[in-house]
Amino acid sequence: MKKFLLAFVLFGSILACKKETQSLDYNNSVLEEKVFQEVDFDTLxxxxxxxxxxxxxxxxxxxxxxxxxxxxxxxxxxxxxxxxxxxxxxxxxxxxxxxxxxxxxxxxxxxxxxxxxxxxxxxxxxxxxxxxxxxxxxxxxxxxxxxxxxxxxxxxxxxxxxxxxxxxxxxxxxxxxx
The missing domain is CATH 3.30.70.1060 (Dimeric alpha+beta barrel)
Known part of the structure; x- marks a missing residue:
């Protein structure tokens, strides 16, 4: 039973990390797009x-x-x-x-x-x-x-x-x- 609980907790942690990473990737993409849109290329x-x-x-x-x-x-x-x-x-x-x-x-x-x-x-x-x-x-x-x-x-x-x-x-x- 302990092995089952340990495996369940480990699996849940991996899924949580994956969702957090996907969320970070999305947030970074949105941020990069926003920065790109706000750049004044003539000024650069x-x-x-x-x-x-x-x-x-x-x-x-x-x-x-x-x-x-x-x-x-x-x-x-x-x-x-x-x-x-x-x-x-x-x-x-x-x-x-x-x-x-x-x-x-x-x-x-x-x-x-x-x-x-x-x-x-x-x-x-x-x-x-x-x-x-x-x-x-x-x-x-x-x-x-x-x-x-x-x-x-x-x-x-x-x-x-x-x-x-x-x-x-x-x-x-x-x-x-x-």
Whole structure:
């Protein structure tokens, strides 16, 4: 009898939770619809344009190259910024012993981490094959000279294990990887 009562109470609790969840889902849907109906999209667009303009002016003041791109489909203005992509290639000196190569790799990773922490690099990573290009770093700096200097300060580059090839690269400001 105790097992029957326990099962009955448990079943009743599950049903009560399910009804409460359905009620919450309904209430959230109604709330979202109400908020959506009350949003003034013209105001949001004006605010967004102000943010873009402010961001653009700050970047230009720091020496960054930027331009506006208008999406034909949405008519949204997208701020494009010039970044610098550094290709890390096999260098001429790759005969370090295992201990030295491990030390250089650790210093290389610390350098890339420091570049990220300081805001100079947005993303870094190795390629998954064994080709001549070993990896990339995307530098978020205003000039090619600065990106080249930062990339060449990598301990692996200084040791000759890697060489750097840097190119300007454009991307939408504020967009993230998916």
């Amino acid at each position: 667009k004006t605010i967004n344009e102000g943010v873009i303009k402010d961001t653009k002016m700050k970047l230009i003041a720091k020496g960054y190259q930027v331009f506006d791109y208008v999406d034909e489909k949405t008519k949204d203005t997208i701020l494009m910024q010039q970044y610098f992509i550094a290709f890390l290639k096999s260098g001429p000196i790759r005969n370090q012993n295992e201990e030295e190569a491990t030390r250089l790799q650790n210093e290389h990773l610390a350098h890339l981490g420091k570049m990220y922490e300081l805001g100079y690099a947005d993303i870094s990573g190795p390629f998954g094959n064994n080709g001549n290009i070993k990896g990339i770093t995307i530098y978020n700096v205003p000039t090619l000279k600065m990106a080249d200097s930062l990339a060449n300060s990598d301990p692996m580059v200084k040791a000759g294990r890697l060489i750097i090839e840097v190119h300007p690269w454009w991307a939408a400001k504020g967009f993230s990887l998916r």
